[in-house]
Amino acid sequence: MTTQFYERLSNDLTQLLENPIDYNVTIEVGEEPDNQIYKAHSYILQSRSSYFYKKLNEISFNENHIKVLKMPDISIKILDIIIKFVYGGIISLEKLENSVVFDLLITSNELNLNELVELLQTHFVDNNNSWIGQNFSRVYLTSYQTKNFRIIQEFCSDIIAKYPDTIFKSESFPTLPENVLISIVQQDNSQLEEIKIWKYIIQWGKAQNPTLPTNLDEWTSDNFLTLKTTLKQCLPHIRYFSISSEDVFEMIFPYQQILEPKLWSDINSKLLAPNKPISSTILPPRKILNKTLKVPNSLSSNIITEENALRISSWIDKRELRYIRYTKNNPYEFKLLVRGSRDGFNVKTIYEICDKIPNLLIVLKVKDTGEILGGYIPCSLDKNNDEWIYSQDSFAFSLKTKNSILSRVKNFDYAILNYPQQSKLFFGNTLCFVGNLKTDKSCCLQSKVSYDKPVRSEKFIDSNLSDKSGFNIEEYEVFTVSKKINL
Known part of the structure; x- marks a missing residue:
């Protein structure tokens, strides 16, 4: 028979943190004079985190037989949550702002607290999808650059593919970094008409150059060159040959100067003579599952969403x-x-x-x-x-x-x-x-x-x-x- 007393163990270790008998590590957090010092135990820290294992092995004991670990770049609030989790295995997210929880996720990853990283990702995906949408640029870019954020990466990729309007219509869309925008536009299964993707890319390019005239009739050749330079890495990913002749005339023709002359010529040739060979690369159409795909809305209510x-x-x-x-x-x-x-x-x-x-x-x-x-x-x-x-x-x-x-x-x-x-x-x-x-x-x-x-x-x-x-x-x-x- 095996009996497990995890709750008692958690309580005892938490008490040890609050009353650090025989501590041999101090963790200094924040900048002086507002820094805070935590008294901890190397065996607990090193057994719970490979980050602490490596760091503490690199530090020698001082004359008081204490290892001093300085972490000035971590906020006191974040480390307070983490150190309590390390000792007691308990964490409460209910009263924390979403921005704090996201910072906690980033720090937990830096400290190699893998189980906490997975928990926090699941928390966001299951409970805070609206906040992710409002802060998509930051969330997606962070997950894009972090190998361990698989859950959020998959969530963001799913949103981009199935509901790209959610991203393109968000307040944060104009602030998306170029590499993030490109990763979105590259997706073969993006459920959005190609001409809309073109319009959003133009919108993003203009947002990067706020001095461009509002009225397109007032644009000079230099204005078009500015936009062309800004969108140089994005334009090759547009599926031009999947756009209807009407949309080409109404939406692309006014901006023809930002396209390479040969590409513009091939677009027109393909519309006029579809079977005539061209030299421009023809990207395959996106895999639209349903041309009228929308976020499901089967609720017959005039009050609730x-x-x-x-x-x-x-x-x-x-x-x-x-x-x-x-x-x-x-x-x-x-x-x-x-x-x-x-x-x-x-x-x-x-x-x-x-x-x-x-x-x-x-x-x-x-x-x-x-x-x-x-x-x-x-x-x-x-x-x-x-x-x-x-x-x-x-x-x-x-x-x-x-x-x-x-x-x-x-x-x-x-x-x-x-x-x-x-x-x-x-x-x-x-x-x-x-x-x-x-x-x-x-x-x-x-x-x-x-x-x-x-x-x-x-x-x-x-x-x-x-x-x-x-x-x-x-x-x-x-x-x-x-x-x-x-x-």
């Missing part, structure tokens, strides 16, 4: 890392049952249409503020009974661009108030619907007794509804949520 649906699906499955749009399809199907503007805004409508149907998702848009609130009911509503419904898995929420709020039920016996006769439907006392949701100003937030946190930044009341606490909604929708088949 596919990204919102993925987040809600993660909450349903109680995933610590949420499902993401690009690498994993939503495992759930959201089927619209009720829409206020179509079916009516009285709460009784929900009971009539959704009677005996389990796994209901209610989402609503608050009038005037645009807030999106809602809740998930895994059990079935009953239009013929007034009762509290028991549930361990219901939750309420507020969807925001950043820092969405999830409030899980904690008092299972009072999870859902099912009161059709009084036109009431409550998520505990956290989110309450009464009467006509559009006109009665009857939606409200009361106490958070049954659920673990409030879902709206507003003063709560503990008694009856009032005009002060109630609010109207602009629209609401109810979906039934079910697992997809044959994923």
